[in-house]
Amino acid sequence: xxxxxxxxxxxxxxxxxxxxxxxxxxxxxxxxxxxxxxxxxxxxxxxxxxxxxxxxxxxxxxxxxxxxxxxxxxxxxxxxxxxxxxxxxxxxxxxxxxxxxxxxxxxxxxxxxxxxxxxxxxxxxxxxxx
Amino acid sequence: xxxxxxxxxxxxxxxxxxxxxxxxxxxxxxxxxxxxxxxxxxxxxxxxxxxxxxxxxxxxxxxxxxxxxxxxxxxxxxxxxxxxxxxxxxxxxxxxxxxxxxxxxxxxxxxxxxxxxxxxxxxxxxxxxxxxxxxxxxxxxxxxxxxxxxxxxxxxxxxxxxxxxxxxxxxxxxxxxxxxxxxxxxxxxxxxxxxxxxxxxxxxxxxxxxxxxxxxxxxxxxxxxxxxxxxxxxxxxxxxxxxxxxxxxxxxxxxxxxxxxxxxxxxxxxxxxxxxxxxxxxxxxxxxxxxxxxxxxxxxxxxxxxxxxxxxxxxxxxxxxxxxxxxxxxxxxxxxxxxxxxxxxxxxxxxxxxxxxxxxxxxxxxxxxxxxxxxxxxxxxxxxxxxxxxx
Numbered sequence: 001x002x003x004x005x006x007x008x009x010x011x012x013x014x015x016x017x018x019x020x021x022x023x024x025x026x027x028x029x030x031x032x033x034x035x036x037x038x039x040x041x042x043x044x045x046x047x048x049x050x051x052x053x054x055x056x057x058x059x060x061x062x063x064x065x066x067x068x069x070x071x072x073x074x075x076x077x078x079x080x081x082x083x084x085x086x087x088x089x090x091x092x093x094x095x096x097x098x099x100x101x102x103x104x105x106x107x108x109x110x111x112x113x114x115x116x117x118x119x120x121x122x123x124x125x126x127x128x129x130x
Numbered sequence: 131x132x133x134x135x136x137x138x139x140x141x142x143x144x145x146x147x148x149x150x151x152x153x154x155x156x157x158x159x160x161x162x163x164x165x166x167x168x169x170x171x172x173x174x175x176x177x178x179x180x181x182x183x184x185x186x187x188x189x190x191x192x193x194x195x196x197x198x199x200x201x202x203x204x205x206x207x208x209x210x211x212x213x214x215x216x217x218x219x220x221x222x223x224x225x226x227x228x229x230x231x232x233x234x235x236x237x238x239x240x241x242x243x244x245x246x247x248x249x250x251x252x253x254x255x256x257x258x259x260x261x262x263x264x265x266x267x268x269x270x271x272x273x274x275x276x277x278x279x280x281x282x283x284x285x286x287x288x289x290x291x292x293x294x295x296x297x298x299x300x301x302x303x304x305x306x307x308x309x310x311x312x313x314x315x316x317x318x319x320x321x322x323x324x325x326x327x328x329x330x331x332x333x334x335x336x337x338x339x340x341x342x343x344x345x346x347x348x349x350x351x352x353x354x355x356x357x358x359x360x361x362x363x364x365x366x367x368x369x370x371x372x373x374x375x376x377x378x379x380x381x382x383x384x385x386x387x388x389x390x391x392x393x394x395x396x397x398x399x400x401x402x403x404x405x406x407x408x409x410x411x412x413x414x415x416x417x418x419x420x421x422x423x424x425x426x427x428x429x430x431x432x433x434x435x436x437x438x439x440x441x442x443x444x445x446x447x448x449x450x451x452x453x454x455x456x457x458x459x460x461x462x463x464x465x466x467x468x469x470x471x472x473x474x475x476x477x478x479x480x481x482x483x484x485x486x487x488x489x490x491x492x493x494x495x496x497x498x499x500x501x502x503x504x505x506x507x508x509x510x511x512x513x514x515x516x517x518x519x520x521x
Contacts, residue, residue, distance in 0.1 A: 006266050057286070057387075059285060060278050060281035061334070062272070062335075063332050063333060063334065064274065067253060074272075076271055076278055078282055078387075100289075112270055112272070113272070
C-alpha cells in the first residue's frame, strides 16, 4: 500500500536517519510524507535530513493494549520537532513518572514489533534545559 | 429570531444493547423509521428524503439505496452522511437545508446499526477506521485507538490549564445521575462517584475505564419536515441554526489539540439562530469521553478556554441542576450505537424541548444547543434547536 514518498521515508529510517520533506515555495517542512505540499499544493518538495531534536507536545501512558503482542506500559507521545512538524511516536528510555509535556527529546530508531520506527528519548543533561 | 421552516416533527430511539442478539442493521433502522414516522403523524409515503449514517457490517456500496429498498420508500434525495459521531447532527443540518430549499417535504434521518464489541480489538478492526497515513505513521506505535487520541488532548489540557482528573470524572458522574432515570440507558442501575471513576482501570493515561464510551447496538431516527400552515406544530421543534467545521482527520495534525472545530461550528450555529450561549436552556454534547464535553463547553463559548474544568466542577450538570447537560445520561451511560452517529443527543434535546422528558424534564426548555463530534475532535456539527412557537 506504501506510496513512493512513504517508501523513501522508511528507506532513510533503515539507515538510522529521519528525513522530512521540505517545500521550496513555502520554505517549511511537512509531515507525513506526501506528493503535494499541504501549504501550496505544489510538488516542489525535497527531502532533508532532520536533526532529530524536539519536545514532547503531549503523551499518554498506555496501560492496556488490545493487541496483545506488546509490553505495557509504554509512553505514546506527540513530539514537535525543531523543524516545526509534529509526529506520533513513543518516548523510550524514560520512566512513565519522568515524562512531561515540553520535555526535550531526541530521535533514535528502534524496532517496535519488528518494524523500525523513529522514537524519542530524553535529552541528557543540560540540553533538556535549553 | 427569524422564522425557520425546518422542523423536527418525529423522533424515535431504540434501547441500546451490548450485543446485536442476532438482529441486522436494516432491521434496527426499519424499526426506528416506523416509530419516527408514526411519531411525526406521517405515513411512509410522505417521506421523500433519506439521509443515513454508514453501516457497520453490511456493504456500504449504494447504502442509501439499500436502506430505501428495505423500507420501500422512494426518496427524491438520498445520501450517506459520514462524519463519524457528527453524522446525525450533520444529517439534521442537511435535512434542514433540503426542506428549506423546497427539495423535500419530509426527510428521514437515520442512524445506528449492530455492533460487534470486539471489532476494535483486532488489527483489521483498528485499520477499518484509520486513514492510510494513520496506518503508516501512527498504528506502528500501537495507540489504543480513539481512546489514546482523547487521552492526548486531556493530558495537554491538564498541562496547560491545570485541569484535574476529578473535574473530568465529575462529567461522567453527573451524567450517570441522569441515566438512572432513563430506562433506555445501558448503565442505569447504580449511581457513580468521582472516586469510583478514578479507581477504575487506568487504560490510556489519564483516561480510566469509566470515562470511556461503550460501543453497542442500537438505532435512532428523526424526521425533518418543512413547516406548512395546515400543520399541527405543538410537538415540533425548530432547527434554528446549524454549523459545521473540520480542521484535521488525525489529531496529530491539529494545530492545537486542545482547541476544536467546535469554535467554528458553534459560532455558525449561534449566528444562524441569532442567539448565543447565554440564551441556551440545556445542552446535549457528544460525549465519547468527559474531555470531549469539557472542550466542547469551552469552544462553544459556555466558558472561556481553559476554564472547562472549573466550570463543570462549579455547575450541577444533572437535569435538576443549573446547567442541564446530557440529561439522558449521555453516551457514557446510554451506550454508543454502531458507528457512533450521535443521534441520541438530538433525540433527548427534542424530548426536553417538547416537554416530554418525564422525570428528567428540565423547567426551562425553550432553546437547546446540540453538538455532534466525529473522529478525535476532527469534524464538528452544531445545532441550535428551539420550541416551535409559530410557523
